[in-house]
Amino acid sequence: MTSDFPRPVFRPSGTFDRLFASEDPAEVSRAAHQTAATLLARVRAEEDPEVVDRLIRFASTHGIDDIAQLWSRSPAKTLPGTLWRLYLVQASIHADAALAALLYERGRAALHTGDAIIAGAPTPVSPPELVALIDTILRGAFTGDLAIALDRTAAFCRVEASGATHLADDAEATEPERATTLTTRALRLSSIADDLDVAARLWRRDELI
Template sequence: MPEQFHRPVRRPTSAFDNIVGTADAAEQSRVAHATASALLERARRDDSGVITERLLAFASEHGIDEVAELWSHAPARSLPGALWRLYLLQTAIRADPALTAMLYERGRVELHTADAAIAGAPAPATPDELAELVDAILRGVFRGDFSVALDRAAAYCRVQASGATHVADDCEPTEPDRASELTRRALRLATYAGDLSAAGSSWRRGDLT
């Protein structure tokens, strides 16, 4: 999987440079949760949707800056941790849309669950349609039912993980290195699915922070 899936683009300068570079872990955690809450609250208060579209466009074009980098250190099943994983999904499909679409389609065919229907992509889905699906999920985070958006993202990850696992099995006899890479990708996506699903449950209980 491309490196972008782990660590999206970081902008070189920011007002948060000193926080990222010098603050202790407790302060970084406080700032991560505060920025995630503020971003979500501001976007959800904007009925016009302008802020949401700007967030999506910025992340698509530039990756994630130092504010979101703070989120990468937050617990997986927290608000900043969930937002971080959602943006990683967007970054991954922008980095390699053809591979992402291929893995999703393979997973859709092989995974005999409702996950593909929950995620909501066309069948089969083109790379552009999958990119739009991820954007639609992010719009749901900022404008719709947050827990539903997290459930859709978790389902999307499960379909992708299934596809990566099956393609890895196909590659194992002739391309063992590629098979190992895809297996790691499948494990990472399956972990994201569990984290996002748990975050959705926490949001419904009112204790996702």
């Protein structure tokens, strides 16, 4: 790497390094993949609960921008792109847990699939319980089976997407702008769910890099 683009190093006691001083796509991609792989390997090797706790709280403490700086440009079906999506889902719930719980409950009631069981939220779910759920899933991504964490997050996103779709339908006649916002959210959640499903399959084949 060039001298103005240092090798990425994860420092658990600080914040993520701001890595993308260079705009060279190859260097950006290389840094994203290296940080994602190094982070996951180091956390699993150290098994330090304090390090894991700091990772779980990172987006809520520092905001999502530092994580975006690392991984948001990576394709969906890569390790950095996958970790970005996990943090993005977590950040959306922390930002408005009440809305997330409303969407989840509406989606759970409407869906006739096993997604709510896979996601693992209590029934009914409160906003604090939903925050605890996504934090637990993210913890599992770092310390347990990543594929299972991805399966659970994908299922969660499908439940939320269903809830957003049904609430959008309810609001269409009287609150068209809110309906549009909810429809957009549903589409994004569905897209993330699809990406995470693929990522889980790739991880199980040792092909998520």
